[in-house]
Amino acid sequence: MRAEATQRVALVFSLLDANGNGVLEAGDFTLMGDRVVAAASASSDGAKDAMRAAFEQYWATLADELDTNGDQLISFEEYSACVLSPERFDATVTAFAEALATLGDPDGDGYIERPLFVDLMTAIGFRPANVHALFNAFEPTPEDRVAVPTWAEGIKDYYAPDKADTPGDLLVPGVPA
Ligand SMILES: [Ca+2]
Ligand SMILES: [Ca+2]
Ligand SMILES: [Ca+2]
Numbered sequence: 001m002r003a004e005a006t007q008r009v010a011l012v013f014s015l016l017d018a019n020g021n022g023v024l025e026a027g028d029f030t031l032m033g034d035r036v037v038a039a040a041s042a043s044s045d046g047a048k049d050a051m052r053a054a055f056e057q058y059w060a061t062l063a064d065e066l067d068t069n070g071d072q073l074i075s076f077e078e079y080s081a082c083v084l085s086p087e088r089f090d091a092t093v094t095a096f097a098e099a100l101a102t103l104g105d106p107d108g109d110g111y112i113e114r115p116l117f118v119d120l121m122t123a124i125g126f127r128p129a130n131v132h133a134l135f136n137a138f139e140p141t142p143e144d145r146v147a148v149p150t151w152a153e154g155i156k157d158y159y160a161p162d163k164a165d166t167p168g169d170l171l172v173p174g175v176p177a
Contacts, residue, residue: 009082009083018035024073043106065089100155118131
């Protein structure tokens, strides 16, 4: 596995472990869904419900595919196996990316503005400085907006275990916020 992919797997695991207890469990995804939805006050109830459902689906897929010992917890060792067959996560990651992108465009004009982008991404757990760097890498318009499909593709690339050299690599840990 490439170094960038290894580093991203570790970062994604730490993000998904929303309560910080060192393992993934159903409650992490409920917590993260609540945080993200709370940051999206202008979005419709339908978009919020879709976001929560996408987090639940994300957990269900991980539990099905990666909980090798069946204890309803996913250790980092278990999680690392996701890189062996990334295609099993494509549908879940796509649904997650699309729900998040929809949440980020409450007025439906196809663009997300920087403040909401920062609010949603920091609610997921990314550091603000890294989030701004990522937004800039998406080459925002003069109105400081990014096209929603650009963001959705970036999310998919980021959570795909086998990708490297993507704009999402700007979200590496260790950069002070
Ligand atoms: Ca946890
Ligand atoms: Ca387990
Ligand atoms: Ca918009």
